[in-house]
Every structure is written in C-alpha cells, then in structure tokens.
Amino acid sequence: MRAATNPPPVIIIGAHTVGLAILRALDGHGMARIVLSYDHADMGRVSRHVTTLIDCPHPENEAPAFLSFLEHLAPLYPGALLLPASDAALAGLARWKDRLSDRFQVGCADPGVVAGFIDKKRTYALAAQMGVSAPRTLVPQSEAEARTYAETALFPCLVKPCQSHRYFEVFHCKMVRAANPDELLTAYRAAAAAGLEVVLQEYIPGGDDCGVNYNAYFWDGQARAEFTARKWRNAPPELGSPCVVQSATIPEVIEPGRRILAALGFNGFACTEFKRDPRDGVYKLMEVNGRHNLSGHLAVYCGLNFPLLHYRHLMFGELPSPTPYRQDVYWIDLTRDLAYHLRRVLRGELTLRAFLAPYRGKHTFAILDRRDLRPFLKRLGGLLGSALRGERSI
Numbered sequence: 001m002r003a004a005t006n007p008p009p010v011i012i013i014g015a016h017t018v019g020l021a022i023l024r025a026l027d028g029h030g031m032a033r034i035v036l037s038y039d040h041a042d043m044g045r046v047s048r049h050v051t052t053l054i055d056c057p058h059p060e061n062e063a064p065a066f067l068s069f070l071e072h073l074a075p076l077y078p079g080a081l082l083l084p085a086s087d088a089a090l091a092g093l094a095r096w097k098d099r100l101s102d103r104f105q106v107g108c109a110d111p112g113v114v115a116g117f118i119d120k121k122r123t124y125a126l127a128a129q130m131g132v133s134a135p136r137t138l139v140p141q142s143e144a145e146a147r148t149y150a151e152t153a154l155f156p157c158l159v160k161p162c163q164s165h166r167y168f169e170v171f172h173c174k175m176v177r178a179a180n181p182d183e184l185l186t187a188y189r190a191a192a193a194a195g196l197e198v199v200l201q202e203y204i205p206g207g208d209d210c211g212v213n214y215n216a217y218f219w220d221g222q223a224r225a226e227f228t229a230r231k232w233r234n235a236p237p238e239l240g241s242p243c244v245v246q247s248a249t250i251p252e253v254i255e256p257g258r259r260i261l262a263a264l265g266f267n268g269f270a271c272t273e274f275k276r277d278p279r280d281g282v283y284k285l286m287e288v289n290g291r292h293n294l295s296g297h298l299a300v301y302c303g304l305n306f307p308l309l310h311y312r313h314l315m316f317g318e319l320p321s322p323t324p325y326r327q328d329v330y331w332i333d334l335t336r337d338l339a340y341h342l343r344r345v346l347r348g349e350l351t352l353r354a355f356l357a358p359y360r361g362k363h364t365f366a367i368l369d370r371r372d373l374r375p376f377l378k379r380l381g382g383l384l385g386s387a388l389r390g391e392r393s394i
Helices: 015-025 062-078 087-095 111-118 121-129 141-151 164-171 181-193 252-266 296-299 308-317 334-346 352-360 374-390
Strands: 010-013 033-035 054-056 081-084 157-159 176-178 198-202 211-219 222-235 242-249 268-276 285-289 329-331 363-365
Touching: 010 015, 010 087, 015 033, 015 211, 015 308, 033 352, 081 087, 081 308, 087 111, 087 164, 111 121, 111 252, 111 285, 121 198, 121 252, 121 285, 157 164, 157 181, 164 181, 176 181, 176 242, 181 198, 198 334, 211 252, 211 308, 222 252, 222 296, 222 308, 222 334, 242 296, 242 334, 252 268, 252 285, 296 308, 296 329, 296 363, 329 352, 334 352, 334 374
Parallel strands: 010 033, 010 081, 033 054, 329 363
Antiparallel strands: 157 176, 157 198, 211 222, 211 268, 222 242, 242 329, 268 285
8 A cells, every 4th residue: 555754634523432433543554633523522532543632613513613614724734634423524524525625635425425325214215216125114294194104003113313413412312112103203293393304114123133234435336345244232222323243244235235325326435234124034224324433443453444445545546445354353332331231131131141242252342442541531431420410421
C-alpha cells in the first residue's frame, strides 16, 4: 500500500463507540486524527489516539451552524477526510456534501443514497422491488390506517421508526414490540405526537443469535471487501443493539447484501443487518447502516481494517481487495453485556456457562483496552452518574 510522509488528516464526527473504534483502527498509520464531538458524554473524547479534540454543533439538530463550523475549519485541514461516526453525523454530513466536497474528501454516500437507507420505509420499498426478503411492512399515513392494520395484524408486531436515531433521541429505545392493538396504537400516537414517522412491521421470531451483519466496502456496484458476523446478545435483549458479536462465515446474506447495496447505488462502507426467520430459514433484511458500525472494531481485530481501507481508497485511490479474516472471534461491549445479561443469569434465564462462553473464547472489547484505558473509565463514570440521577443510559 502507498506510503505517505505526511498523510492528510482524518476528521471523525462523533466519539462514541463507533468513533472510538475508528480512532483505534487508524492508530499507527501516520495521519492526524481530529475528533469533532457534539456530546460531552462520548468516551472517545479522552482516547490517547485523539490528535485534536474540537467541540462542534450538532450535525443534524444545528445543521446551518454545523455547516458554518466545517467551512471555517477547512483552512486548518485542507483536503482532510470527513468520516461520520453516527447516524446524526451521517445525515448532517450528507446534507452538505456538495458544498463541502471542494474543501474536504467527504466519506459518506450522496444525499439521495443516504435518504434511501436512513429512512427505513424507502429501504423496505426498495427491497420489495429488488426481491430481497424482508418482514412484511406497512407505512401508515394516518391513525385510521394504523387502526385498520391493528384489526388484522398478527401479534406481536413492531412499531418501528423510519429514522431510528431520531426516535432513540426521544424515546431511548430502538422500537416498540406491540403485544396487542392497544399497545400498537399507543406507540403510534406517541411517535406521531413527536413528529416521527413509523412503519408497522411483522415481528420475526427467534433469539438475538438469529441476527447477522453483512459488512462490505462497496464501490461502483461491486463488493470490494466483505465480512460477516453473527450477533449473540443484544442490549436490551431482542430489540436492542448488539453487545456480543462473533465473526463467522454466513454465505446466505452475501448475495442479498450485495443486491440491496447495488440497488441503492451505494459507495463506501456499509453494515447491512439481517435476521434469520426460524419459520422458513430465510435471512430477512432489517436495515442498512451506511457508515462504520457499532461492532466495527471486530473486523479490524480479525484482520480486515475497514476504516483504513476507506481512508486509503478515498485519499490515495487504492481500491480494497478481498481479504481473509479470523473466524470465531467475539466482540463484547462489556458494560452493556453485564448490565443486561448478568441479570438474566441471576434470574435463571441464561446459564452462567452460556454467558461466559464469549469471554472464554477469542475476544476483543468494544471500549476496554489496557493501552487506552481512559475511554472505559469515562464510560464507567458516566454510567455511575446516570445511575445516581436515576437515568437510563445504556
């Protein structure tokens, strides 16, 4: 790969788990790592891998101020790579991509493409057109349509936001599993009152370990490098984000993953999520994340450094090529796994043996790193403070 005496800097927008993983992935490769942080709780702010930390406006909620901030930053870091490390950062950056592209290398898909996957109703509509299996989904245009759906739906079903990150900011959960019509309508009304659009969706049964990730660096309609992984535990269970993931070869999701990314016209790194339906054995599309993902450090640890591939391609034109990676390695988000699943052990819902299996196998942690301890200590301090204030923060 091309060597550079003074490689251009990378500017990472967001410093939570995803941003921290990107920082660590790029360590030792010569480029300055600038972190733009809009949340003081982010643990990556205190990582030793940060060259420069700068507070910035919220990329989406303060969009004009965010644009102005980047334009004033450009003379300090001309030609730097901008990388979003959250959905809010992705949406905010994509909005201004055309205006920023003459000053920076912008590491996100074009605005129309981002709209196609960050809004789930568009993603599911495209999946139906392309023959990619997905749960049955309705986009209600009114409460009357939601009520009609509730009259015939099989329960449980999901009330799922079209834009997950905006919903999470308000309700602190990813979605609602409705057990009956009243719960469905209550969740629909709450979202509508908050100005948030939702879809009503068939619930795919099966445990957390039915979920899988198809990670790919995609360019000009082709997958240049690919990595698959199986989820083992989510936090909270079933409807939360993964807290234990294992690298594994899952060939069934490669072709549909490629097909949906090609249909989107996607370029760059994406993590496409599927869930195996135990009723028919088919892996069904859950969502497309067009940015570096929560468990992205797993691929890096296994030998496939997607952030570095992304950087070298956009900055030096080096297209990635297929790369083998280690199998059966676990990624563990320690604090979230302990908070939710150790409780399940104490309640007899999960055996201690099953809980400890990832820790006994080859594994890497999402945040804990003895060479870079401060992010983990900051995370613990934040959780303790939230607990003392009676807040939910995991």
